[in-house]
Amino acid sequence: MTGSTTSQLTKLFDNSLLNQIERMRLRPNRRLTNRARGEHLSGKGGSSTDFADFRDYVAGDDLRYVDWNIFARLRRPYIKQFQHEEEMHVVLLVDASTSMMFEDKLLRAKQLAAAFGIMGLQNVERVSAYAIHSRQDLPWKLPPGSGRTRIRKLLTFLESVEGGGSIPIEKAIETMLRFHRGRGVAIIISDFLTFGDVSRPMNLLYSSGLEVWGLQVLAESEINPNVQGDLRFVDSETQETLDITNASELLNVYHDQRLWLQQALHSMCRSRQGRFMSVSSGMTLPTILFEHLCRQGWILR
Amino acid sequence: MRWPGFVNLFGAWFLLALIPLIILYFLKLKRPRMEVPSLALWQSVVNDQRVNSPFQKFRRNLLLLLQIILLCLVVLALMQPFLRADAEVAVYKPLLIDCSASMSSLDESTGKSRLDLVKERVREQINNLTGDQRIAIFSFANTGRRLTEFTNDRRVLLKALESIQPLDLPGQLDDVLRMAAAYTRTFPIETIQILTDGNLPEQVDFELPFKVEVQRVDGGGPNIGITEMSARRSGPEDWEVFVRVSASSIDLRGAELQLWEGDKPTDSHQIEVSNEESERLVYPVHSTHSQLIEARLVPAGFDSMAVDNNVWLTLPAARPLKVWVAPKLASWRHAVRVLPNLELEESEGDEPTGTEYDLIIADEGGFGSAEAPVRVLVGVVPSDLQDLITVEEDVTYVVDWNRTAPMLRHVQLSDVQIGEQPKLAAGAATKELEERGYEVLIDGNAGPLMLQRREGLTVSYWFTFHTDRSTLPYRVAFPILAANAIESALKQASLADVAAAPTGVLPPIAVDGSRTYTIRTPNGESLTAESTTEGTLEGIPASRVGRYDVMDGGNLVTSIGTGLLSGTETSLQAAGELRISELTVATDEARQLDADRPFWWLLALIAFGVLILEWWYFQRARGAMS
Numbered sequence: 001m002t003g004s005t006t007s008q009l010t011k012l013f014d015n016s017l018l019n020q021i022e023r024m025r026l027r028p029n030r031r032l033t034n035r036a037r038g039e040h041l042s043g044k045g046g047s048s049t050d051f052a053d054f055r056d057y058v059a060g061d062d063l064r065y066v067d068w069n070i071f072a073r074l075r076r077p078y079i080k081q082f083q084h085e086e087e088m089h090v091v092l093l094v095d096a097s098t099s100m101m102f103e104d105k106l107l108r109a110k111q112l113a114a115a116f117g118i119m120g121l122q123n124v125e126r127v128s129a130y131a132i133h134s135r136q137d138l139p140w141k142l143p144p145g146s147g148r149t150r151i152r153k154l155l156t157f158l159e160s161v162e163g164g165g166s167i168p169i170e171k172a173i174e175t176m177l178r179f180h181r182g183r184g185v186a187i188i189i190s191d192f193l194t195f196g197d198v199s200r201p202m203n204l205l206y207s208s209g210l211e212v213w214g215l216q217v218l219a220e221s222e223i224n225p226n227v228q229g230d231l232r233f234v235d236s237e238t239q240e241t242l243d244i245t246n247a248s249e250l251l252n253v254y255h256d257q258r259l260w261l262q263q264a265l266h267s268m269c270r271s272r273q274g275r276f277m278s279v280s281s282g283m284t285l286p287t288i289l290f291e292h293l294c295r296q297g298w299i300l301r
Numbered sequence: 302m303r304w305p306g307f308v309n310l311f312g313a314w315f316l317l318a319l320i321p322l323i324i325l326y327f328l329k330l331k332r333p334r335m336e337v338p339s340l341a342l343w344q345s346v347v348n349d350q351r352v353n354s355p356f357q358k359f360r361r362n363l364l365l366l367l368q369i370i371l372l373c374l375v376v377l378a379l380m381q382p383f384l385r386a387d388a389e390v391a392v393y394k395p396l397l398i399d400c401s402a403s404m405s406s407l408d409e410s411t412g413k414s415r416l417d418l419v420k421e422r423v424r425e426q427i428n429n430l431t432g433d434q435r436i437a438i439f440s441f442a443n444t445g446r447r448l449t450e451f452t453n454d455r456r457v458l459l460k461a462l463e464s465i466q467p468l469d470l471p472g473q474l475d476d477v478l479r480m481a482a483a484y485t486r487t488f489p490i491e492t493i494q495i496l497t498d499g500n501l502p503e504q505v506d507f508e509l510p511f512k513v514e515v516q517r518v519d520g521g522g523p524n525i526g527i528t529e530m531s532a533r534r535s536g537p538e539d540w541e542v543f544v545r546v547s548a549s550s551i552d553l554r555g556a557e558l559q560l561w562e563g564d565k566p567t568d569s570h571q572i573e574v575s576n577e578e579s580e581r582l583v584y585p586v587h588s589t590h591s592q593l594i595e596a597r598l599v600p601a602g603f604d605s606m607a608v609d610n611n612v613w614l615t616l617p618a619a620r621p622l623k624v625w626v627a628p629k630l631a632s633w634r635h636a637v638r639v640l641p642n643l644e645l646e647e648s649e650g651d652e653p654t655g656t657e658y659d660l661i662i663a664d665e666g667g668f669g670s671a672e673a674p675v676r677v678l679v680g681v682v683p684s685d686l687q688d689l690i691t692v693e694e695d696v697t698y699v700v701d702w703n704r705t706a707p708m709l710r711h712v713q714l715s716d717v718q719i720g721e722q723p724k725l726a727a728g729a730a731t732k733e734l735e736e737r738g739y740e741v742l743i744d745g746n747a748g749p750l751m752l753q754r755r756e757g758l759t760v761s762y763w764f765t766f767h768t769d770r771s772t773l774p775y776r777v778a779f780p781i782l783a784a785n786a787i788e789s790a791l792k793q794a795s796l797a798d799v800a801a802a803p804t805g806v807l808p809p810i811a812v813d814g815s816r817t818y819t820i821r822t823p824n825g826e827s828l829t830a831e832s833t834t835e836g837t838l839e840g841i842p843a844s845r846v847g848r849y850d851v852m853d854g855g856n857l858v859t860s861i862g863t864g865l866l867s868g869t870e871t872s873l874q875a876a877g878e879l880r881i882s883e884l885t886v887a888t889d890e891a892r893q894l895d896a897d898r899p900f901w902w903l904l905a906l907i908a909f910g911v912l913i914l915e916w917w918y919f920q921r922a923r924g925a926m927s
Contacts, residue, residue: 193339
């Protein structure tokens with residue numbers, strides 16, 4: 001990527017981009033955190049060094065937190081409150097089904113998952129990762145973990161993900177939720193091209209305390225298909241066929257359907273306090289990160 | 302609106318091929334396979350299209366649509382559709398084609414004859430024959446001729462059609478209608494078509510067992526021709542030859558009328574005639590022997606029909622009329638003797654000395670074995686009428702007589718008293734006399750007084766009473782009667798008047814009895830005919846204008862010429878209506894020969910176009926994919 005002679009930490013992107021990513025932080029809409037101590041500020045009072053507010057003293061309060069200066073002036077005890085930093089759970093769900101094996105969809109999905117994971121681990125969040133594929137010989141989940149030392153494991157896991165299979169995204173989410181504990185953000189990186197209903201898994205994610213971030217990765221051939229004449233389309237996952245006559249005349253309808261799907265996914269995520277974005281696999285990772293995700297407020301630099 | 306008909310309705314079964322066509326289309330449609338990540342979006346697109354525009358499927362399956370159209374067109378062509386003509390579709394249709402002389406009339410601009418025009422239209426009708434139609438072709442001029450049986454074999458029909466040539470004969474419908482009617486017993490004929498120029502007699506005495514459609518063709522230009530030629534003896538060796546020339550157009554037309562004796566022209570006149578006023582010319586001819594003269598018309602300018610420009614006439618050799626009168630019939634001898642140009646045998650014997658006479662006037666004594674074309678028997682009842690007529694001794698008188706009979710022309714018999722009374726037998730009637738071949742010329746108060754009978758070239762007159770026992774010899778009528786007998790004999794011997802023979806059948810020719818003769822026709826053909834025992838050649842067909850030579854081996858016996866001699870044919874006029882029995886049939890030129898018009902070829906052509914379009918579309922689609 002850069003032509004540098006130094007050894008690269010990962011094959012997904014070069015070290016310079018890694019350095020930039022390490023300085024970024026995720027920006028969830030809600031503060032869905034866990035009790036565990038972390039670096040993510042919770043809405044409740046805590047024991048950090050950052051002052052948050054005052055409140056009246058009540059019996060039983062630790063006298064160490066009484067502000068004696070105010071007591072001296074007002075003759076009434078007030079308790080000082082400090083911000084509480086809790087751990088946020090970042091769940092990465094990478095769709096590695098066969099449909100993601102077109103053009104650079106899967107690579108871009110893995111890169112984005114790695115970037116989101118690194119951002120989480122750099123900020124002492126618990127990060128877990130799940131890959132949706134049918135390969136029995138390959139790991140499909142990375143258990144939750146935190147700390148910078150976890151970065152290598154995450155990268156190794158993601159590098160090892162290879163595409164295949166026809167597991168629909170809604171089934172994969174339900175499976176993932178059986179193993180997941182904790183509140184935070186669920187980042188689903190997929191093409192969301194499924195015959196099933198994704199609203200149910202979205203509800204399940206939301207009720208599990210996860211903010212749903214949907215990131216749709218489509219190939220350029222899916223955004224602007226170049227087709228003409230009579231064709232027999234074959235589904236890469238199910239091998240089912242669909243006969244299309246005079247495909248060029250149907251492109252307008254196709255675009256309408258694609259935009260309608262994106263609009264529907266966007267509404268689903270927004271109604272669950274989440275986010276949605278569709279990107280092309282033809283875009284470079286920095287473009288997606290710095291021009292789209294930063295601008296849309298997904299991440300902070 | 303006239304719906305098309307179908308010859309082969311069973312062809313509609315082929316429409317069932319649509320089912321396998323559609324099935325095979327969808328089963329075997331070779332579409333390029335293209336792998337896509339997911340069908341989710343495309344399936345939505347297809348569902349959306351199905352819901353929003355169910356008929357778009359056909360538009361999108363344009364190839365299938367073209368194939369269905371192609372199959373439908375081919376099946377329709379197989380069903381052999383045709384547009385019905387005005388004429389009803391008759392399964393058996395006799396075509397009666399006029400080939401009379403007027404059909405040879407040429408059009409000045411196109412050079413086509415009326416028969417050519419008819420042939421073109423019949424040819425079209427034959428080519429458009431549908432499967433279950435049968436045509437029989439008849440040609441007719443003065444008589445009919447069947448050229449084919451009912452058939453749908455185009456080759457046979459076209460060959461028969463091409464064989465039809467115009468004949469030098471006037472047109473007559475009767476015979477050919479009878480021939481066609483004979484076929485109604487065998488075939489269900491509903492309609493016959495007559496193809497003619499309308500130059501036919503307007504009245505046809507025929508009961509129609511079918512409908513008649515007369516299809517008339519026009520065409521032909523101005524025509525001038527000879528319509529009459531005859532000669533009358535004006536002296537012992539002199540003749541006056543009369544020639545009448547008529548024309549078809551209103552405008553005066555000029556021509557030169559020439560008279561030829563043998564190979565050299567002897568006289569000529571310039572004439573101008575129109576259809577309103579014919580020209581009659583007289584040529585004096587001196588002739589000592591039998592000779593064939595020809596009237597030849599040389600029109601100035603275009604002449605539509607050539608066959609009426611030549612007429613031949615045989616002038617007999619000049620000789621006195623040979624007459625024998627029984628010696629006992631003194632009154633007849635006296636009456637005959639004074640008449641000119643005759644040779645009366647004056648012998649006193651009871652029987653004639655010679656064997657051949659032109660006129661024999663005999664009494665009950667008979668005339669032996671002598672022969673004469675005209676015989677007058679006085680006071681004789683024919684032997685085969687002895688049982689019907691008896692002569693009694695009583696006075697009788699003339700009740701009525703046939704004033705138009707040649708023998709009684711200008712004869713007044715009102716006050717003639719007769720001393721004998723020929724009487725019909727009880728219960729007998731004139732009808733029975735007619736059944737035996739006799740015609741009553743004079744009726745008495747009790748029975749026939751004069752009878753006439755024709756046998757071949759011979760005509761016999763019987764006075765059933767003896768003229769000497771009546772006041773007839775003392776009346777003016779008697780010399781007139783004798784003169785009429787001489788006149789009849791002169792005519793019979795062609796010594797007074799001769800007329801040119803029209804085409805059709807040659808007039809009886811006097812030759813040796815029971816011999817075989819060869820007749821050489823104008824177009825070079827030879828006919829063989831045998832003379833009767835009485836010495837006549839009869840019934841020789843003469844369909845061409847020209848000279849007919851009668852040959853006995855290598856020797857020329859006599860020559861006789863014919864001419865068209867039909868004012869109707871020369872006028873080229875078309876009858877507006879034909880009255881066939883009591884039915885009037887319009888002849889309509891504007892209503893041409895409307896044949897059923899098959900248009901399977903048009904459908905096949907469109908099908909071919911659709912095939913080309915489909916091929917182009919298929920190649921275009923393939924090119925787009927590649």
